[in-house]
Each structure stands twice: as structure tokens, then as C-alpha cells.
Amino acid sequence: MVRKFDFLVIGSGIAGISFALKASQYGKVALLSKTTLDESNTTYAQGGIATVMYEPDNFEKHIQDTLIAGDGHCDLASVEKVVNEAPTQIKELLGWGVDFDKTEKGLFDLHREGGHSEFRILHHKDNTGYEIQQSLIQKVRTDKNIEIFENFFAIEILTQHHLGDVVTQHTSGIECYGAYVLNNQSNHIHTFLAKVTLLATGGIGNAYATTTNPAIATGDGIAMVHRARGVIKDMEFVQFHPTGLFQPGQRPTYLITEAIRGYGAVLRCKDGQEFMQKYDKRGSLAPRDIVARAIDNEMKIRGHEFVYLDVTDKNAEETKKHFPNIYKKCLESGIDITKDMIPVSPIQHYLCGGIAVDLNGRTSIKRLYAAGECSCTGLHGANRLASNSLIEAIVYADAAVKDAVNEIERTRFNEFIPNWNDEGTKLPEEMVLITQSFREVEQIMSTYVGIVRSNLRLKRAMSRLEILYRETENLFERSVVSREICELRNVISVAYLIIKHALRRKESRGLHYTIDYPKRMKNET
Numbered sequence: 122m123v124r125k126f127d128f129l130v131i132g133s134g135i136a137g138i139s140f141a142l143k144a145s146q147y148g149k150v151a152l153l154s155k156t157t158l159d160e161s162n163t164t165y166a167q168g169g170i171a172t173v174m175y176e177p178d179n180f181e182k183h184i185q186d187t188l189i190a191g192d193g194h195c196d197l198a199s200v201e202k203v204v205n206e207a208p209t210q211i212k213e214l215l216g217w218g219v220d221f222d223k224t225e226k227g228l229f230d231l232h233r234e235g236g237h238s239e240f241r242i243l244h245h246k247d248n249t250g251y252e253i254q255q256s257l258i259q260k261v262r263t264d265k266n267i268e269i270f271e272n273f274f275a276i277e278i279l280t281q282h283h284l285g286d287v288v289t290q291h292t293s294g295i296e297c298y299g300a301y302v303l304n305n306q307s308n309h310i311h312t313f314l315a316k317v318t319l320l321a322t323g324g325i326g327n328a329y330a331t332t333t334n335p336a337i338a339t340g341d342g343i344a345m346v347h348r349a350r351g352v353i354k355d356m357e358f359v360q361f362h363p364t365g366l367f368q369p370g371q372r373p374t375y376l377i378t379e380a381i382r383g384y385g386a387v388l389r390c391k392d393g394q395e396f397m398q399k400y401d402k403r404g405s406l407a408p409r410d411i412v413a414r415a416i417d418n419e420m421k422i423r424g425h426e427f428v429y430l431d432v433t434d435k436n437a438e439e440t441k442k443h444f445p446n447i448y449k450k451c452l453e454s455g456i457d458i459t460k461d462m463i464p465v466s467p468i469q470h471y472l473c474g475g476i477a478v479d480l481n482g483r484t485s486i487k488r489l490y491a492a493g494e495c496s497c498t499g500l501h502g503a504n505r506l507a508s509n510s511l512i513e514a515i516v517y518a519d520a521a522v523k524d525a526v527n528e529i530e531r532t533r534f535n536e537f538i539p540n541w542n543d544e545g546t547k548l549p550e551e552m553v554l555i556t557q558s559f560r561e562v563e564q565i566m567s568t569y570v571g572i573v574r575s576n577l578r579l580k581r582a583m584s585r586l587e588i589l590y591r592e593t594e595n596l597f598e599r600s601v602v603s604r605e606i607c608e609l610r611n612v613i614s615v616a617y618l619i620i621k622h623a624l625r626r627k628e629s630r631g632l633h634y635t636i637d638y639p640k641r642m643k644n645e646t
Contacts, residue, residue, distance in 0.1 A: 123312045123540075126151040126268070127529050129299055131275045131342065132321030134161035135250075136493030136514035138257040140319050142217070143522040145266035148529055151313060152261065153302060154271045155337050161323065163511070164254045165335060168378040169244035170214075171237070171508040172207035174229055178239035180204050187509060190236040190408045191502020192631035192641070194355075199499040202480055203509070203516045210515045211243065218256040221245055233383040234507035236408040240383075242508045247378055247444045253511065272305040276607045278318065278345045278489065279538050295350060297489035298535040305604055310541040316532040317525040320346070320476065320484075320491040321518070325359075326373070328612045328619070329469040329571075330563040333362060333376040339608040340615035342495035346476045347614050352485040354497050355474030356615075357623040358632040360505055361572050363388075363412040365468030367427040368454065374468045375450055377430060379507045382406055384443060386432035388416065389462065391425055410504040410632045413467040417572045420466065429462035467572060471510065473501040473632065474622065482521030488528050490521040503631020543601055554596060555605045558589050562612050565589075570619055574635045583620050589613055 127148025130137045132155075141152045154160075173183050183204045188195050215221075221243040222230040232242035245252035261267055277283075279298040299315040322342030326334025347353050364382075365374040382388075388397050388405045400415040401407035407415075416428050432440055437459035441448045444458070451458050475497040482490040482498075493514040500513050569582035590613050597606055628642040629635055 122309070123314060124151065125314045125534055127316050128525065129153070129313050129315035129318045130321060131300060131319065132161075132323060132493065132495070133158050134163035134321060134323055134493055134514070135253055135257065135511055136518045137319065137321035138261050139515045140321065140492060140518040140522055141267050142257070142261055142264060143519065144525065145264050147522075147526050148266070148316075150267045151315070152267055152269050153273045153275060153313075154269070155274050155341070157271050158258045158261070158269070159254070160335055160337055161254060163250045163514075165250055165333060165373070165376070168234060168247075168380045169232055169242035169249045169508045170211070170253070170511040171241050171506070172211050172243060172512055173204065173241055174208075174231060174243070178241050182238050183241060186236055186238050187500065187506045188502070190504050190506035192410075192504055193502070194358075194630060195502035196499025198480060202520075203498075203500050203513050206516045206519070207512045210512065210519060214253065214256075214515070217260045219245075219253050220256070221249075232380040233406075234379040235382060235403075235406045235412060236506045237383070242380060242383070244380065247380065247446050250511070270302075273311075274303045274305055274604050274607065275300045275322075275341065275345065276303050276310070276602060277301045278320075278349055278486075279312070279314075279535075280349045280486065282349065283539065284537055294487055295485070296487040297349075298538055301541050303602060303604060303607070308601070308603070310543070310602060312538060312540055314534045314538065316488065316529050316534065318489050319482075319518075319521060319525075320489065320495055321493045321514075322495045324494045325472050325612070325615045326469050327608075328562060328566050328616050330567040331365070331372070331374050332469040333365060333374050334469070335373055339611045340495075341608070341611050342491060343475055343618070344611035344614035346484065346486065346489075346491075347618060349486060351489070352477040353475065353618055354477045355503075355622065356472070356618040357626050358473035358501070358503050359469065359570075359619060360409060360471040360473060360632050361413040361467040362470035363409055363416055363467050364430055364465040365470075366451070366454075367464035367466050376468075376470070377447060377463060377465055378444070379409070381430065381432060381444055381447065384432070384440075385435050386430050388412070389429045389431050390419060390423065391429065393429075396428075408504055409507065410634075413572055414634060416465075416467050427464040427466040430465045431462045432458055433460060433462065471505055473497070473503065473505050478517070480520065481524035482517045483524060488532060490525060492517040492521055503633065541602070552605065555609050558593060559609050559612065561589055562586070562609075562616055566616050566619070570616070570623065572634065574623060574633070576624065576635070576637045579620050579624050583617075583624070586613065586616055586620065590617065
């Protein structure tokens, strides 16, 4: 089946939905969700969304905090763009019905998180992402220009590579014409033709054995662009959140928001001693890369599986008021955070690299845009400053819409795209081959490509991964397309890119720390 839309949006988190809502003013929009609109990385974002609100905060402070956290690798123009445009985008969120907490005086109740010099984090209790996602879902479901496709999984973006022997006009560079999309319920593959396509497919967490990301985070957009020969950058910068609730076997890992450290929680070893001052003068409020490495080191030298996060000296009622969901979740595990310290350990959380985009959200492929975690704007540099991701997503989604409108006016549908060909394929004889290969990728990445790396570990990971790649591609060519086999291909692609980029960087910078090159090169700004 062939479907035609002016805009095709692949992904339904804050980036995808905000783009769809704005694009619907200019044409017909298809909004694809891999599962349902409720399930996205946005939903799991606890902490909040960063923006300058009140004095003594100002744009320059937010810019400097972002640059410092990014460890000399940020794109200044991107940082300035996001910080300067953030207040306007926050007003739009408020207009769409998003509710942020306020003080008794009616001002926004701002949090402060690691790496921030001021209180600038808007939040809704400790489930900000969920509040934003639900508000956007209510808005998008009432928009008559947006057709929502839940349980539709994009398996490949359409480019010249799919035209076969058809002769078309000569073009400079790769172009995107839409996507092949699998209906998860019927198993049919649809051809979605679009004048403009936005990738908003989220993170890569499930390339690792433990992650805060939902099960849908398999790097789909990044892998599709990589296969289409688009530009991917900075994949070595994988962020591990310092404080995942230590619950072996739980997936995804429950995140203990960084806002609780901004509130006053302190990291301690099992003997109750603080340790962060040994690593950074900012203590427990140091940026995430520093805190995660410090915890990792303390665990290794002491032989422990976790450390503690202690908020017991704060007012119990205030703690429960600010962090009701964390309080409830921990209580289910027998931990009263007002009386007991919380066992935590670092956990894969966010990718700072991804599909390279310019200031308008354009990728290296014509008429293909990207926003949110799957993109690399240059804002985060080598390490994301806490709560900068949600604001980045809506700022770049907004920029992409404004730029894409021009493409809509001068673009026609490509009618030469063939339907998906699955002749000669059959259902996989043993699904266990896919699930076992998936586990092997997760184990390889967690063992060899984690918080601390080395050339030996990375090369061993690459050699193991190459075997899985060959086996999976062989299986894919012989099998009827399924979500499971596509996700396996995608996490293998993502893992390959992380390792490749990590091997290429001959220094330690931000989230990429290697024992072979422990110092940062000074020539990059």
C-alpha cells in the first residue's frame, strides 16, 4: 500500500509531536509511533526542562554552563540558538497545556541540577516528561491535519538506493522520499511517500544490557541514516546517568533524577563517607560524566556493586512533595528515602551524538530532518548538561518546520519508488537466534564499551560485533521482515558506530574516557 503525505514524522516523543503540531498548519502530516504515543523517551524524562526564567540567571550563564559540561566540544552557534530560543518554546508548551510546578507566590518552582550555576529547571514534580508527553498527546489527537499511525515501525528511509534501474533526473547528493514502514499488527509493509521526512526516533539504550531507556530505544533513525550513507557524528559520547536505582534484573532501570542532588542529596559509600569531593570541588553537583566515573571508580576499588544517595537529612514531607514518584517507587522496594539511603549505580542513559544536523535540523540527506536524541546538533558536545535535551528537541523541531515549509512548496512526490520486495524470504525458523544475538550485543557493549574504555577492549568488541553483523545480515536476507530482526540490525549498526568513533578519538574528553589516552587534547574548542 502506498500512502502520500506532505510531512512524514517518524517518532512520537516531544520532538516528533511538536514538529507535527506545527507542520500541520502547512500540510497533511503522518505521525508514526513504533508502539503507542504513550511510550517514548520523553515519557521517562523525570528531571525537567532547562530555560532561563528569572534573575540572577541569564542567557550567558546558561551558555557557559552548557559549554563547560560539553568539555570543549560544543558547537557555540547551536548552544546560543537553544538557550536564546528556549523561553519562546516554553511559552508554546504552556499554551499547549503543559503544567509546570509553581511556588506559593505563583512563580515557577525551579530546580537546579548538576553542572548548572543557577536554578533554571522547570519541572512537574518528578515526572516532567510524562506531563509534557500527555499534554502533547491530547493536543495532537484533536488535530485534523495529522493522521496518527500507532504500532507502525519505519524499517528504511527511501532514497535513490531504492530506485533500481529507473532513470531519474540527475541530482546532487542523496535525497529522501519517505520510508518503508512495517505495520506491526498486520505484518504488511507500506510505502509512505513524503515531501519532507523528520526522524525523531529517540535513543540507543537497548544496545546496552542496562539502561533507563524504554524497550523501543534501539537507535532506529541513526541506523537507517547510516545505511543510507548519511553523516553520523560523535557516537563515542554515550552518557551514563550516575544514579540508576540498583535493582538487578529490572529493565528499564528506574532513574533517580539528578534534581534530587540539586535538592540536597549527597553521594556516599557503603560506610557512609562522602567521596565526590575527592574528584571535583562541586561534589555531588558535578556534571554527570565526572560523577559517573567517580562512582564507577569507587565501586571498583571497594569491590561494591553500588553506592548510596542520601537525602535523609532533608525535611521528610518536603522530600515526598518534590519527589512523590521516586518515594513511591523506592518504598515498593522497601526503601523509605526519608529514612534510608538509596542504592544507586551508573546506567546508560543518553546519546550525545547521532545524525548530524545543521541549525535548521537538516541532515546530510536532502528533505530529511532529524530532532531529539537521534540527532547531533552540537549542543551537548562531549557531555550533555542536565535537562538540556527536552528544550533542544522542541527548539530544533521548530527550526525544522520553518525550514521544511520551503521544501514542501517546491517538491513533488517520487512516483518511481517500488514496493518492498520480500520474495524468497520466510519466517525465521528460530526466534531464539535473534534474541540471543541481541543479548550478545548488549553484553559486548556493557563489558567493553562502558564508562571507562581502552583500545584493547574496543578492538575486542569490534571483532565480536563483526561476527554478529554477518550472521544477522544473512538472517535478514532470508527472513520475512519483522520488528525483532530490524531492531537487531539497528542496535548492531549503532554499536558499530559507537566503537568506530571511540577508536578514532585519541584522547579522553567528556563522556569518552580511555585509559590509553587519559588526557584531553587542547586544540579543540
